[in-house]
Amino acid sequence: MKIDWAALASVFGVSLVVTVALVGLFTLGIVALSKKSATAGSSASGGSVALARTGAYACFALCVAAVSYGIYLIVA
DSSP: OOOOHHHHHHHHHHHHHHHHHHHHHHHHHHHHHHHHHHSTTTTOOHHHHHHHHHHHHHHHHHHHHHHHHHHHHHHO
């Protein structure tokens, strides 16, 4: 049995980068939602709250798209 170490390292590297990016994107969405709740009591404008909420939803949508694509790659 022969192991292709270069391919294994490539898969590991891509998996690591994608995992860190996905976790970072989800964290960015959580931070945007927490900004929305933190600025609700202050004198922040409604536009910045709406922008934070929209950004959070966009981050979550990208996370769902990435996970869905990964499941598609596994199943197909």
